[in-house]
Amino acid sequence: MLGYNSVLITFIIALNGLFSANCRNVLILLGDDAGFETQVYNNSVCQTPNLDQLAKIGLVFNNAYTSVSSCSPSRSVIMSGLPQHQNGMYGLHQDEHHFMSFDQVQSLPLLLRKADIRTGIIGKKHVGPESVYPYDYAQTEENNSILKVGRNITHMKLLVREFLNQNKSRPFFLYIGFHDPHRCGHTNPEYGSFCQWFGNGSQGMGLIPDWKPVVYDLDKVTVPYFVQDTPAAREDIAAQYTTISRLDQGVGLILDELKQAGQLDDTLIIYTSDNGISFPNGRTNLYDSGMAEPFIVSSPYHKQRWGQTSSAMVSLVDIVPTVLDWFSIQYPNYTLLKHPAQLTGKSLLPVLKAEPQSGFDTVYASHNLHEVTMYYPMRVVRDRNFKLIHNMNFRMPFPIDQDFYISPTFQDLLNRTRGKEPLNWYKTLEKYYYRDQWELYDVQNDTMELKNLANSSDAHIKEVFVQMRQKLLQWQNLTSDPWICSPGSVLEDEGNYKLTPQCMSMDNKV
Numbered sequence: 008m009l010g011y012n013s014v015l016i017t018f019i020i021a022l023n024g025l026f027s028a029n030c031r032n033v034l035i036l037l038g039d040d041a042g043f044e045t046q047v048y049n050n051s052v053c054q055t056p057n058l059d060q061l062a063k064i065g066l067v068f069n070n071a072y073t074s075v076s077s078c079s080p081s082r083s084v085i086m087s088g089l090p091q092h093q094n095g096m097y098g099l100h101q102d103e104h105h106f107m108s109f110d111q112v113q114s115l116p117l118l119l120r121k122a123d124i125r126t127g128i129i130g131k132k133h134v135g136p137e138s139v140y141p142y143d144y145a146q147t148e149e150n151n152s153i154l155k156v157g158r159n160i161t162h163m164k165l166l167v168r169e170f171l172n173q174n175k176s177r178p179f180f181l182y183i184g185f186h187d188p189h190r191c192g193h194t195n196p197e198y199g200s201f202c203q204w205f206g207n208g209s210q211g212m213g214l215i216p217d218w219k220p221v222v223y224d225l226d227k228v229t230v231p232y233f234v235q236d237t238p239a240a241r242e243d244i245a246a247q248y249t250t251i252s253r254l255d256q257g258v259g260l261i262l263d264e265l266k267q268a269g270q271l272d273d274t275l276i277i278y279t280s281d282n283g284i285s286f287p288n289g290r291t292n293l294y295d296s297g298m299a300e301p302f303i304v305s306s307p308y309h310k311q312r313w314g315q316t317s318s319a320m321v322s323l324v325d326i327v328p329t330v331l332d333w334f335s336i337q338y339p340n341y342t343l344l345k346h347p348a349q350l351t352g353k354s355l356l357p358v359l360k361a362e363p364q365s366g367f368d369t370v371y372a373s374h375n376l377h378e379v380t381m382y383y384p385m386r387v388v389r390d391r392n393f394k395l396i397h398n399m400n401f402r403m404p405f406p407i408d409q410d411f412y413i414s415p416t417f418q419d420l421l422n423r424t425r426g427k428e429p430l431n432w433y434k435t436l437e438k439y440y441y442r443d444q445w446e447l448y449d450v451q452n453d454t455m456e457l458k459n460l461a462n463s464s465d466a467h468i469k470e471v472f473v474q475m476r477q478k479l480l481q482w483q484n485l486t487s488d489p490w491i492c493s494p495g496s497v498l499e500d501e502g503n504y505k506l507t508p509q510c511m512s513m514d515n516k517v
């Protein structure tokens with residue numbers, strides 16, 4: 008009997024050992040303002056053979072969305088699992104913008120560190136404070152040039168090699184923040200509007216040894232429906248493609264490092280982007296053109312779905328629960344600004360096993376600012392049929408950021424509008440700037456989100472509006488949204504209202 012038990016115990020130990028050896032690592036590959044410029048999503052012009060290869064050993068999500076279409080806020084969501092209004096990163100982190108997550112936020116790097124998983128970040132970090140987002144290994148814009156750690160793919164490859172060569176016995180979480188294909192005109196115009204010449208070996212551009220620049224013909228690029236079809240915009244897209252191809256080659260180099268280190272067969276890989284492309288209706292917008300993201304998940308233990316696509320509706324808030332699930336870590340119970348903090352995202356590991364029949368049909372989004380001057384709070388709920396956007400600051404024009412303002416595409420829109428020339432665009436600047444308080448779209452039949460149904464007299468649409476508004480309110484409540492009563496009321500939740508928080512009307516008719 009004793010012998011039998013010993014064998015059983017040995018077997019269980021071996022099984023546990025096998026399991027922990029199996030579930031080892033996570034690699035996040037994050038594009039900066041990347042969109043669907045890849046064969047993975049049927050763009051046959053922009054060459055991305057490495058993303059294509061990743062898709063062949065992974066599951067491609069066709070309905071993935073960011074929680075907020077702005078760099079730092081989105082990265083804070085990716086690393087905390089909490090929407091920006093809940094984690095405190097209301098806008099950009101750098102310079103005068105100076106936004107930070109709340110000190111109490113239990114972020115992914117913190118939770119992984121507690122579980123003895125080695126954490127690393129290479130490239131763009133763009134979140135703070137350090138105490139909330141600490142990494143064991145950090146080569147970011149905080150201690151390097153962002154161009155070097157975010158766009159020089161040879162340098163990034165060597166940093167990945169360094170990270171992988173240290174402490175080989177511990178499982179790791181490695182986050183790669185590519186700076187491609189972010190715009191460049193605002194910070195480094197000498198390298199082109201997208202830094203497409205940076206490191207190409209020509210005079211004054213430096214050389215990235217591993218990069219084989221791909222140049223695109225403006226006549227051949229695919230102009231998205233939400234960008235004007237003009238030579239200026241096409242030239243801008245061609246430049247963007249060149250930097251997408253650099254990112255793609257970087258992905259290839261990093262995956263090769265993983266393979267050389269013998270870790271490719273036990274690493275969960277997620278490729279996505281932080282926000283929409285920096286074109287009109289993209290970044291800083293929560294139309295689908297700014298909210299939908301590329302999303303590929305490759306797991307060595309879920310080969311049954313390799314090369315397939317999923318129609319599950321997923322959000323970047325799902326990354327934290329997915330990674331915690333992968334490492335079998337529980338999210339802690341704690342309080343954030345007087346309210347219990349809880350994750351509203353879900354692990355995607357079940358989707359890697361089989362297409363879900365339910366439970367992945369709704370996503371939410373929440374935006375407050377981008378730059379500090381750009382206050383334009385929006386809340387969104389989207390399901391498979393409808394999307395509701397609440398623009399709280401609807402009486403002010405939609406703001407434009409410094410980087411996008413000087414871009415060739417936006418300047419082209421301005422110049423054509425001023426000169427009363429044809430825009431070749433699906434909107435006017437007037438329509439772009441001035442939005443209704445509530446926007447309700449039938450996203451099945453109106454994919455461009457042009458016909459606002461919020462004031463429809465149709466009984467069914469009216470019912471949809473009421474239900475979606477209710478759903479949005481419930482989510483705002485669940486995520487402790489301080490904007491829950493805006494812009495028509497004031498939230499009173501202290502003193503006499505501590506036990507019965509209320510939205511109290513300002514009588515401003517909204």
Ligand SMILES: [Ca+2]
Pocket residue numbers: 039040077078189281282
């Ligand atoms: Ca970004």
